[in-house]
Amino acid sequence: MKKVITGDHAVAIGAKLCRVDVVPAYPITPQTLIIEHIADFVNDGELDTKFLTMESEHSVMSAAAAASAAGARVFTATSSQGLAFMHEMLYATAPLRLPVVMANASRTLGGPPGIWCEYNDSMGARDSGWLQLYVEDNQEALDMIIQSFRIAEDKRVLLPVMPCLDGFVLTHTVEPVEIPTQEDVDSFLAPYDPDIILDPARPAMIGTFMPAEYIMELRRQTVGAFECAKDVIKEVNDEFAKKFDRDYGGLVDTYRMDDARVALITMGTVTSTSREVVDELRQKGEKVGIIKLRFFRPFPSEDLRKLVTNLDALGVFDRSISYHGGGPVYNEVRSALFGMTIPVINHLAGLGGRDVTKEQIFKMFELTSKAAKGEKVKDVNWHNTRGETV
Amino acid sequence: MITIKELSDENLFTAGHTACPGCGVAMSIRNAIRVFGKDTAVYVPANCAVVFGTTFPHGAWKVPFFHTAFENTGACLTGMQAAFEKKGKKVTVVGFAGDGGTYDIGLQSMSGAAERNEDIIYICLDNEAYMNTGIQRSGGTPFGAWTTTTPVGSKIQGNQRFKKNLGDIVVAHEIPYYATLSIGHPLDFIRKVEKAKNMKGFRFLHMFTPCIPGWKMDPAKTVEVTKRAVESGMWTLYEVENGEKKVTYKPGKMKSVRDYLNMQGRFRHMSDEDINKLQMWACKKWNLHYREKGAPDICEIEPHVEHHAVTEEHREMHGP
Numbered sequence: 001m002k003k004v005i006t007g008d009h010a011v012a013i014g015a016k017l018c019r020v021d022v023v024p025a026y027p028i029t030p031q032t033l034i035i036e037h038i039a040d041f042v043n044d045g046e047l048d049t050k051f052l053t054m055e056s057e058h059s060v061m062s063a064a065a066a067a068s069a070a071g072a073r074v075f076t077a078t079s080s081q082g083l084a085f086m087h088e089m090l091y092a093t094a095p096l097r098l099p100v101v102m103a104n105a106s107r108t109l110g111g112p113p114g115i116w117c118e119y120n121d122s123m124g125a126r127d128s129g130w131l132q133l134y135v136e137d138n139q140e141a142l143d144m145i146i147q148s149f150r151i152a153e154d155k156r157v158l159l160p161v162m163p164c165l166d167g168f169v170l171t172h173t174v175e176p177v178e179i180p181t182q183e184d185v186d187s188f189l190a191p192y193d194p195d196i197i198l199d200p201a202r203p204a205m206i207g208t209f210m211p212a213e214y215i216m217e218l219r220r221q222t223v224g225a226f227e228c229a230k231d232v233i234k235e236v237n238d239e240f241a242k243k244f245d246r247d248y249g250g251l252v253d254t255y256r257m258d259d260a261r262v263a264l265i266t267m268g269t270v271t272s273t274s275r276e277v278v279d280e281l282r283q284k285g286e287k288v289g290i291i292k293l294r295f296f297r298p299f300p301s302e303d304l305r306k307l308v309t310n311l312d313a314l315g316v317f318d319r320s321i322s323y324h325g326g327g328p329v330y331n332e333v334r335s336a337l338f339g340m341t342i343p344v345i346n347h348l349a350g351l352g353g354r355d356v357t358k359e360q361i362f363k364m365f366e367l368t369s370k371a372a373k374g375e376k377v378k379d380v381n382w383h384n385t386r387g388e389t390v
Numbered sequence: 391m392i393t394i395k396e397l398s399d400e401n402l403f404t405a406g407h408t409a410c411p412g413c414g415v416a417m418s419i420r421n422a423i424r425v426f427g428k429d430t431a432v433y434v435p436a437n438c439a440v441v442f443g444t445t446f447p448h449g450a451w452k453v454p455f456f457h458t459a460f461e462n463t464g465a466c467l468t469g470m471q472a473a474f475e476k477k478g479k480k481v482t483v484v485g486f487a488g489d490g491g492t493y494d495i496g497l498q499s500m501s502g503a504a505e506r507n508e509d510i511i512y513i514c515l516d517n518e519a520y521m522n523t524g525i526q527r528s529g530g531t532p533f534g535a536w537t538t539t540t541p542v543g544s545k546i547q548g549n550q551r552f553k554k555n556l557g558d559i560v561v562a563h564e565i566p567y568y569a570t571l572s573i574g575h576p577l578d579f580i581r582k583v584e585k586a587k588n589m590k591g592f593r594f595l596h597m598f599t600p601c602i603p604g605w606k607m608d609p610a611k612t613v614e615v616t617k618r619a620v621e622s623g624m625w626t627l628y629e630v631e632n633g634e635k636k637v638t639y640k641p642g643k644m645k646s647v648r649d650y651l652n653m654q655g656r657f658r659h660m661s662d663e664d665i666n667k668l669q670m671w672a673c674k675k676w677n678l679h680y681r682e683k684g685a686p687d688i689c690e691i692e693p694h695v696e697h698h699a700v701t702e703e704h705r706e707m708h709g710p
Binding site: 070089 | 452464
């Protein structure tokens with residue numbers, strides 16, 4: 001069944017279809033619609049879940065971790081300042097291997113305060129141990145909630161997952177979305193069945209004080225789970241594609257990359273706009289394509305190295321800045337491509353929620369193509385920005 | 391009501407933990423958990439009990455234990471309880487937070503859980519300072535007390551603020567049960583823990599837990615110092631059940647705070663003027679809890695008798 005709904009509504013329906021046990025919630029724009037929809041489901045008797053109206057995001061993630069440790073399937077959502085406020089608890093959740101799924105409505109993290117789309121909220125959580133992915137449209141938002149639980153709860157992974165959707169561009173914008181049936185989702189996602197939980201019948205201690213003699217092994221195990229996640233993400237994607245007929249590609253997706261000489265790495269909704277730009281450039285005979293970065297953690301280093309083999313230059317779109325060092329995605333990509341001679345050009349655009357237009361994306365391809373021809377181009381380029389860069 | 395004799399002999403918080411000899415926190419946990427029994431799950435935020443009871447690969451808990459951070463006891467208990475309820479399990483969900491974790495950094499999380507009337511038991515182990523980090527002042531530190539952040543200087547000596555009235559803050563949430571407990575009064579202690587166990591909703595047990603290194607006292611005197619706190623009005627024993635307040639133990643004649651202060655090195659520097667200020671605070675607390683309705687305020691204190699205070703030997707061991 002198709003419904004015309006917002007991204008937030010799609011996420012809420014996704015969580016409902018996953019039969020989540022516990023949802024601790026706290027409002028923050030532009031995520032709030034998600035928890036409002038879930039509250040409606042619960043109060044209308046459509047969803048049997050413990051909906052907890054917490055008093056802060058820090059408490060949301062605390063309750064989420066605790067409920068997960070006690071064996072519940074846990075979902076929540078946050079954004080920006082809220083994600084920053086729960087930062088400490090992000091770090092507590094992942095190494096304890098608690099497979100919470102939390103949607104993040106991407107929003108600029110102040111100051112100065114703002115409410116529109118920027119990725120500096122979630123990029124700051126890069127090293128927290130959460131798997132992190134970015135969706136392009138409302139359909140992918142819904143589908144990735146379902147896939148996220150499958151990935152998170154896979155016993156080779158057991159890590160929390162953070163699907164990110166662009167604030168307002170998706171959260172508050174309606175699109176037609178195919179709603180999977182409960183029956184299909186039930187057959188795709190089994191109930192959460194963890195081995196070690198807080199249970200008086202089989203007492204376990206979770207979160208014990210860890211001396212230096214043991215903590216490195218724990219860290220390495222968590223890295224191992226990230227490695228496993230790379231395979232699991234692909235498996236889950238393929239199985240989902242078979243069942244629901246929607247294939248998202250895995251860690252990355254590509255568009256017109258087969259014979260491309262110049263490509264742009266995109267994330268989130270900017271991917272859709274970039275597809276149009278690529279089509280128009282292709283009509284002019286330019287061999288261009290898109291690499292859609294879906295997962296930022298685990299980072300698809302191997303995929304990228306393969307994809308750029310035949311490229312003359314690569315552009316990297318970033319929707320946030322690592323102060324004085326280019327965008328965080330740019331830095332990750334350069335690191336992944338270390339030793340390869342391809343020029344990598346950073347394109348900063350859309351910070352603070354500024355619209356990323358086709359004109360800007362044309363410019364990104366233009367600059368990247370210049371680099372492909374060996375012309376001198378700045379490493380880091382600010383698009384549609386007043387003033388000069390130093 | 392169970393008696394001490396009827397209490398289970400099975401230790402669910404076992405010997406072998408590494409708490410200091412005479413630790414009031416360890417005694418409180420061990421006795422409380424004996425009442426709660428096996429079908430219990432605990433959350434312990436950052437405090438000594440995490441270190442002395444759970445340092446991997448050892449663990450003293452024989453009931454499920456969870457720890458993540460410092461300021462989130464109320465929230466973690468909420469999450470655990472929600473999961474157990476959803477899964478149809480009957481589990482007594484108990485948090486053991488310190489005074490810093492409750493009066494200060496954890497106040498919001500505790501307040502949220504209290505306001506929602508979560509079906510949990512919140513225990514505050516009040517040793518009147520941040521002991522795990524090495525004795526720093528908290529909102530629960532009494533007036534005059536030495537801590538490393540309220541040092542005895544040439545200009546300022548000890549803590550300049552009086553202990554926060556946490557009890558009234560908790561009770562203002564209109565919760566089913568709030569009680570103060572002392573390990574020096576074991577019958578009262580067990581009765582209150584059992585009562586809390588058998589009730590529903592948000593229950594708060596406020597336990598007075600002497601800290602040997604933090605209070606600079608003789609490890610053999612934990613129980614005695616607690617008793618003297620109660621006899622002097624520095625700690626009062628009462629409970630508030632559904633808004634009804636009841637004193638559960640009223641001492642005879644009020645003893646001087648000096649009786650209590652003299653046992654501890656943390657008050658050793660106090661001037662007569664400061665001791666009088668603290669005495670007035672104790673009198674106020676005494677009248678608040680023990681004065682009969684309509685009766686005038688009293689502050690008749692039994693004359694202070696010099697008794698076995700901090701020994702020289704002990705001072706050598708633990709400093710002034």
